[in-house]
Amino acid sequence: MTAxxxxxxxxxxxxxxxxxxxxxxxxxTVIGWPLVILGAIFVMTWTIWWLIFASVDPADLTETADxxxxxxAVSYIFVYMLVISVQAVNLAFPLALGFGSTRRxxxxxxxxxxxxxxxxxxxxxxxxxxxxxxxDGWGLHGAFFRTFYLATDAGWLAQWWIYFCWFVFxxxxxxxxxxxxxxxxxxxxxxxxxxxxxxxxxTIAVLTLTATWHLFWEALAELGTIGIASxxxxxxxxxxxxxxxxxRRATPRG
Amino acid sequence: MSTxxxxxxxxKTYGAGSGAVHAVSEAxxxxxxxxxxxxxxxxxxxxxTLMQLLTGQEFxxxxxxxxFGEQPVENARVxxxxxxxxxxxxxxxDFRVKHVLKSAPWFFANWxxxxxxxxxxxxxxxxxxxxKKLSRGQLSAVGVIVGLASRAPLTxxxxxxxxxxxxxxxxxxxxxxxxxxxxxRTVVLSTHLIDEVSNLLEHVLVIDDGRIIIDADADExxxxxxxxxxxxSAVEAFTxxxxxxxxxxxxxxxxxxxxxxxxxxxxxxxxxxxELAPVSLQQLVIRTTTLGDAEPExxxxx
Numbered sequence: 001m002t003a004x005x006x007x008x009x010x011x012x013x014x015x016x017x018x019x020x021x022x023x024x025x026x027x028x029t030v031i032g033w034p035l036v037i038l039g040a041i042f043v044m045t046w047t048i049w050w051l052i053f054a055s056v057d058p059a060d061l062t063e064t065a066d067x068x069x070x071x072x073a074v075s076y077i078f079v080y081m082l083v084i085s086v087q088a089v090n091l092a093f094p095l096a097l098g099f100g101s102t103r104r105x106x107x108x109x110x111x112x113x114x115x116x117x118x119x120x121x122x123x124x125x126x127x128x129x130x131x132x133x134x135x136d137g138w139g140l141h142g143a144f145f146r147t148f149y150l151a152t153d154a155g156w157l158a159q160w161w162i163y164f165c166w167f168v169f170x171x172x173x174x175x176x177x178x179x180x181x182x183x184x185x186x187x188x189x190x191x192x193x194x195x196x197x198x199x200x201x202x203t204i205a206v207l208t209l210t211a212t213w214h215l216f217w218e219a220l221a222e223l224g225t226i227g228i229a230s231x232x233x234x235x236x237x238x239x240x241x242x243x244x245x246x247x248r249r250a251t252p253r254g
Numbered sequence: 255m256s257t258x259x260x261x262x263x264x265x266k267t268y269g270a271g272s273g274a275v276h277a278v279s280e281a282x283x284x285x286x287x288x289x290x291x292x293x294x295x296x297x298x299x300x301x302x303t304l305m306q307l308l309t310g311q312e313f314x315x316x317x318x319x320x321x322f323g324e325q326p327v328e329n330a331r332v333x334x335x336x337x338x339x340x341x342x343x344x345x346x347x348d349f350r351v352k353h354v355l356k357s358a359p360w361f362f363a364n365w366x367x368x369x370x371x372x373x374x375x376x377x378x379x380x381x382x383x384x385x386k387k388l389s390r391g392q393l394s395a396v397g398v399i400v401g402l403a404s405r406a407p408l409t410x411x412x413x414x415x416x417x418x419x420x421x422x423x424x425x426x427x428x429x430x431x432x433x434x435x436x437x438x439r440t441v442v443l444s445t446h447l448i449d450e451v452s453n454l455l456e457h458v459l460v461i462d463d464g465r466i467i468i469d470a471d472a473d474e475x476x477x478x479x480x481x482x483x484x485x486x487s488a489v490e491a492f493t494x495x496x497x498x499x500x501x502x503x504x505x506x507x508x509x510x511x512x513x514x515x516x517x518x519x520x521x522x523x524x525x526x527x528x529e530l531a532p533v534s535l536q537q538l539v540i541r542t543t544t545l546g547d548a549e550p551e552x553x554x555x556x
Contacts, residue, residue: 015330018360025357029348091346095354097311098343099361100333100406248328251312252344 012108015101019109020116022096023088030117034080035124042144045073049142065141069148077121078170085114085174089243090182094252107244110175118167126160152225165229169236176239176246183250258408258440259285259308264317266303266464277303279464280317285457288438290430292455292472294448294539300464301444302340305410308442309338321408337362337406339397341413345385352381354396355403362404364437370403373429377422390417398426402433411443415450427454448536452476458535462543472535479513479538480520484528492526500541511541 024030049068056064088110096106129145137143143151150166152158180188207213220228266278277300285291295301306312307319310326310333319325326332345354355374359365374381377395380388388396394416401409415423431454434441445451458475460468468475479499482489489508493501496519500511511533515523523530533541 010330010334012330021360022357025353026346026348026350029346087347091344094344095346095349095357096361097309098337098339099358100309100336100338101361102310102328102330102333104328105330249313251306253342 012105015105016109016112019092019096019101019106020113022099023092023110023113030084034077034121037080038074038077041073041076045071045144046138046140046142049138049140053140061141065137068141069143069146069151071143071147072149074125074144074147074150077125078166081114081117081121081167082170082174084117085110085171086178088113089175089178089247093182093247093250097252103248103250104244107247111172111240111244114171114175115168118164118171121167122160122163125163126156129159130156150225150229154226158226162225162229165232165236169229169232172236172239172243176243179243179246179250182252183246185253188246256287257284258287258322259283260318260320261308262318264304264307264319265315266300266307266312267315276464278307278461281461281464281466282317283459283466283469285440285442287440289456290434290441290443290454292448292451292458293442293444293461294446294458295444295461296446296543299461299543301461302342302412303464304461305338305340305412305442305444309333309336309410311338334361334363335407336410337401337404337408338410339400339412341394341397341416343393343397347386349385350382351379351385351388351396354385354400355381358400358404362406364405366403366405369433370399373399373402376425376429391419391422392417394418395422402429405433405437405439408440409442411441413445414443415445415447423450427451430454448539449534452535455535460539460542467542468539475538476532476535479511479533479541480515481531481533482510482512482515482523482528483531484508484526488526488528492523492528499538511537 052064052068053061092110093103093106097103101109125145129151132138132143132145146159150162152162177189177192180192184191207216223231261284262282264278264281265276268275268277281304293301293304303312307314308321308326310328313327321332322335324332326336351374355367355370358370359367377392377399379392379395379399383392385393385396394414395418398411398414398418401411401414414426418426427450430441443451443454452472455472458468458470458472459466470478482492484492484507486503486506486508489503489510493510493512496515497513498510499513500509502509512519520530
């Protein structure tokens with residue numbers, strides 16, 4: 001007869017790491033499917049380019065190549081990661097608590113998982129961007145990874161940083177809305193959207209009433225893709241902190 | 255025997271003012287180590303809320319909770335020794351049964367993988383099926399398997415019988431007893447199917463309308479009341495001045511469930527030509543919880 005006894009206490013990192021593993025229990029969800037879908041979107045986008053180039057006047061080629069730098073095909077993977085983080089907080093959180101995790105360990109672990117996934121996916125996209133440049137836009141002067149919004153000429157590390165920042169932004173934006181939902185259900189989610197709406201409208205109002213839109217656009221141009229991506233870390237960190245504070249007093253319900 | 259859970263004046267109220275819901279009211283009790291406890295009560299009586307409070311998932315409005323000598327909220331030292339798969343437990347959308355069994359060992363130091371595999375086989379749970387596609391009974395079986403294989407020093411089973419067929423219920427009963435004998439731990443089992451588990455339980459807590467109305471040893475409780483059956487006039491004469499939990503009559507015959515009948519009382523009943531019949535735990539709980547003016551073990555009426 002062996003009585004069930006307390007085992008050696010785990011470390012704070014060990015407890016957080018369990019959450020990282022829990023969120024990647026089914027690797028197809030976080031690694032397999034996103035890459036498969038990204039590949040499929042790439043093939044479709046490339047096919048569309050090919051059709052476009054096949055049908056334009058050769059004289060307009062440069063202009064066309066410029067035009068397709070504005071496509072948003074790669075943005076799918078950012079939105080996918082936002083969904084991943086929403087699911088993590090909404091569904092993995094209740095399970096983690098059932099397994100005896102603390103909210104703190106879950107929050108630290110999910111944050112760690114999101115930062116690691118951001119870093120890894122940023123590497124994938126940077127490799128894509130490198131290949132894109134190497135093949136002169138996949139043989140068609142196309143821009144799938146190095147779109148107008150994401151490209152930089154400041155080197156591959158800077159390119160990686162831009163992707164990384166945007167992944168972090170989307171992951172943590174997802175967590176705060178999911179945390180509001182877990183804590184206060186539909187009411188919390190509605191309040192979060194209303195707050196966001198008010199913020200956006202207020203910003204627009206201020207820029208319009210003070211006639212300072214030109215300053216806004218100048219600031220964006222000044223920041224460039226690196227600056228804007230880095231700035232996205234500010235709301236991301238804010239969302240991470242507020243998300244934890246919301247989750248800290250949340251009770252998973254059936 | 256050491257105390258695993260100590261609860262004092264515990265209340266959980268949702269909302270405020272006249273619309274407030276008192277899910278748990280002024281509960282005070284202790285659970286000792288390495289015993290099997292039944293948390294019995296009707297649907298909505300406060301069983302799940304109480305278990306969520308004990309596992310730090312819910313926050314107390316008033317009162318104190320001590321689990322393994324410490325308060326449980328956000329306390330890893332306590333929660334690492336606790337397993338609580340709720341009846342309404344939700345799982346990630348992409349999880350299949352095998353993913354639950356793959357991730358559980360990361361959280362439970364005493365997890366027995368071979369035992370879990372054996373249980374999956376015996377409960378006939380399809381390991382490759384998505385959690386969302388499981389039947390109610392299969393979902394309960396997964397909760398039971400995690401609860402058993404985790405070998406957590408404090409394990410909660412929340413309505414483990416929900417949707418399980420008779421064979422699976424018997425299996426749970428047998429496996430729990432066998433594994434508990436080999437690996438003693440503190441088990442809290444909540445259910446409204448009282449007769450099914452009555453032989454399993456060593457100690458019973460009955461919760462009704464958020465109040466703990468019975469906190470007693472199971473054997474003691476079974477012997478605490480008895481049905482007195484006989485002619486209506488004889489039953490009425492006998493029960494005068496005694497504590498009656500329940501009365502029923504049919505024609506000239508009457509039955510009264512009498513509490514706290516000692517040996518002398520039993521002898522007196524027989525002398526009066528009355529028959530004595532045992533009361534099942536379920537009947538006892540029903541009669542105690544349906545009685546509007548039940549004297550609570552502790553706590554104020556909500």
